[in-house]
Amino acid sequence: MSEYNPNQTPVKRPFSLQLDLKKFEPATEAEKAQHETMRESTTFFRDGMRKLFKNPLAVGSMIVLIVILATIIIAPMIVPYTYSGMITVDGKRDKTAKNLPPFTYSKMEQQAIDRGEKIFPHIFGTDELCRDYFIRVIYGARVSLSVGFFASLIVLIIGLLYGSIAGYAGGRTDLIMMRIVDIIYSLPDTLMVILLSVVLDQVLGQSLQGTALASIGTNMLSMFAVFGLLYWVGMARLVRGQILTIKNNEYVLAARAMGARPRRIIRKHILPNCMSVIIISTALQIPSAIFTESFLSFIGLGVQAPMPSLGSLANAARQALQAYPYKLIFPAVGICLIVLSFNLLGDGLRDAFDPKLRK
Amino acid sequence: MDNAARKKKEIQLIAACALSVVIFAVGWFTLRILSAKILLGVVLVLICGTLFFSNDTGRYICKRILLALVTVFIIAAITFFSMNAIPGGPFSKEKAPSAAVQAVLEERFHLNEPIGTQFLLYLEGLLQGNFGISTKTGREISTTIFESFSISAQLGGYAALIAIVLGLCFGSIAALNRAKAADRVIIFFTTLFVAVPSFIMATLLLLVFCLQLGWFPIFSTNNQSYVLPVIALMLSPMSYITRLTKTSMLDVLGQDYIRTARAKGVKERQVIFKHALKNALIPVITYVGPMMAYILTGSMVVETVFTTGGLGTKFVQGISNRDYPMIMGTTIFLATLMVTMTLISDLIYKVVDPRISFD
Numbered sequence: 001m002s003e004y005n006p007n008q009t010p011v012k013r014p015f016s017l018q019l020d021l022k023k024f025e026p027a028t029e030a031e032k033a034q035h036e037t038m039r040e041s042t043t044f045f046r047d048g049m050r051k052l053f054k055n056p057l058a059v060g061s062m063i064v065l066i067v068i069l070a071t072i073i074i075a076p077m078i079v080p081y082t083y084s085g086m087i088t089v090d091g092k093r094d095k096t097a098k099n100l101p102p103f104t105y106s107k108m109e110q111q112a113i114d115r116g117e118k119i120f121p122h123i124f125g126t127d128e129l130c131r132d133y134f135i136r137v138i139y140g141a142r143v144s145l146s147v148g149f150f151a152s153l154i155v156l157i158i159g160l161l162y163g164s165i166a167g168y169a170g171g172r173t174d175l176i177m178m179r180i181v182d183i184i185y186s187l188p189d190t191l192m193v194i195l196l197s198v199v200l201d202q203v204l205g206q207s208l209q210g211t212a213l214a215s216i217g218t219n220m221l222s223m224f225a226v227f228g229l230l231y232w233v234g235m236a237r238l239v240r241g242q243i244l245t246i247k248n249n250e251y252v253l254a255a256r257a258m259g260a261r262p263r264r265i266i267r268k269h270i271l272p273n274c275m276s277v278i279i280i281s282t283a284l285q286i287p288s289a290i291f292t293e294s295f296l297s298f299i300g301l302g303v304q305a306p307m308p309s310l311g312s313l314a315n316a317a318r319q320a321l322q323a324y325p326y327k328l329i330f331p332a333v334g335i336c337l338i339v340l341s342f343n344l345l346g347d348g349l350r351d352a353f354d355p356k357l358r359k
Numbered sequence: 360m361d362n363a364a365r366k367k368k369e370i371q372l373i374a375a376c377a378l379s380v381v382i383f384a385v386g387w388f389t390l391r392i393l394s395a396k397i398l399l400g401v402v403l404v405l406i407c408g409t410l411f412f413s414n415d416t417g418r419y420i421c422k423r424i425l426l427a428l429v430t431v432f433i434i435a436a437i438t439f440f441s442m443n444a445i446p447g448g449p450f451s452k453e454k455a456p457s458a459a460v461q462a463v464l465e466e467r468f469h470l471n472e473p474i475g476t477q478f479l480l481y482l483e484g485l486l487q488g489n490f491g492i493s494t495k496t497g498r499e500i501s502t503t504i505f506e507s508f509s510i511s512a513q514l515g516g517y518a519a520l521i522a523i524v525l526g527l528c529f530g531s532i533a534a535l536n537r538a539k540a541a542d543r544v545i546i547f548f549t550t551l552f553v554a555v556p557s558f559i560m561a562t563l564l565l566l567v568f569c570l571q572l573g574w575f576p577i578f579s580t581n582n583q584s585y586v587l588p589v590i591a592l593m594l595s596p597m598s599y600i601t602r603l604t605k606t607s608m609l610d611v612l613g614q615d616y617i618r619t620a621r622a623k624g625v626k627e628r629q630v631i632f633k634h635a636l637k638n639a640l641i642p643v644i645t646y647v648g649p650m651m652a653y654i655l656t657g658s659m660v661v662e663t664v665f666t667t668g669g670l671g672t673k674f675v676q677g678i679s680n681r682d683y684p685m686i687m688g689t690t691i692f693l694a695t696l697m698v699t700m701t702l703i704s705d706l707i708y709k710v711v712d713p714r715i716s717f718d
Contacts, residue, residue, distance in 0.1 A: 190656040340554035
């Protein structure tokens, strides 16, 4: 190709179908640069993260979750009250601080303030046993979140192990393992959770007394046991299905044909491809675990008495709903906000990382 | 080859039929109650049916019903044995009756028999619709269940119906006005409602509409207003159906046959109702089973909040009273109901869309 020279372009003959090259002009450098569409190479993870951060709902829910997390970690350090103890003024129990509305002080506290002492405000008021409600809601959110997190972790571990064994082994092992999963899957889970919570509560309560686990509370432990017994089947099915489809893909065959070791195939081809789906489903498991926990707490099978959870707080608020509606509003908003954020974050993760939705 | 295989299958079938006739005859004379005899007959017919039907649908239906029966049996077994694992019998209270009275009571309730025999006796009772006697009220549990279930059934029925109808409407509207204001509003509210647990929704509705605004009377036996409980129950399933319908509707609207119908000049209304909605309904059918399970468990808390006196209320009362026969009976009853619902929705799905297979 020679340099462009406007005088050397062939002249269009009249009535010919030839293009008139005189009408064209050379592209400028800026225009040429536009055509260089080479993107810098990205990994699957980085590409997914980029998409995730472009999704305003996912980013918003992440911010909300971070704020909630920061609050429930930092607030107990700042607020000078405990979730189980009565409010005290100068070391004396303050029996006047009963059912205070938000940001008010009891008579004893008012007297103390008048004396010039500083008293930390009751941001959400107090409950009927003179306990600071804000710190109870904070601890409730702690309990609910940790239940959601650990339950999902248990589900993830058991489901991942079981599903991958069934998927790899194949054949008769797979058949038998999956029939067991089918049967557990067809049990109505909420009813079984209630039943097992009732039973484990009684059975564990006897054998746990005096051990370190007793402080967590039998109901919490039975809840985890229930999740470990029942909820892993969905994850196991998912993992097995993923491994089965990926195992039969052409690129795995190609890798095997080129002499790749099984370890390399698992690490490089199978794991990265099913990881995204597993992470998404774990993220969506957390809100459902929080739902179940609050449901159980609500019908009186949740965490042990002085320890609050958002569900049990909402349940307790029903006793005096008309007089103190704010006691319902705070834990209710807490549950909804946490669940909503996790749902939206999970949806965002799915949109960003699920290869099937890629366009 | 084909002939030989067919012959082999015929021999298998004849053998199975002969064997089941023998088993049935033996069962007819050994089993004491009529419903057990009928059940045995049904099971044998179904087992023969899985061998007999060469087409996929017939085999699927037989296998599915068998699996449901097995599931109900397993639920009954889990319930019975886990409840028996709880330490302490029904008559071991602080005020223990005399040894003679205890012996008579144990004789009366077959507590002196080995646990296997007790289980068989319990199953026998279940088949006759006898769920035992409540340890708290002393009433027949079956009477309590059937009396209170009529209220729950009405509540659940209304909630399911409204959820399906509204969900389909909103889902279609959202799909047809994709990315417009109507779609945004509908998706916003459905995302919100999915994140609100039913007990919180119920308590909030009670607080706002009964206590604050006074639009609805508080639920009592002589003043029954189902409006609020039904709303509290249906919002979450409705939101789920809306999202499901929207996705499947968008999927269907992108298909070629819709374009063909439009190209042929079919009216838009007919395209939507006859071609699009009919096909978009299929995924919704699969959700009906889980939705009934959700509504039945949701009705426990909703009924507790509104004190409707339905089965949910009775169940939660049984849990807080630790009334084990009541918990057992209600669990088995509700679980059977849920399994049946799932079975029906799966069978309808299979009949409507024969492409799915049972594995």
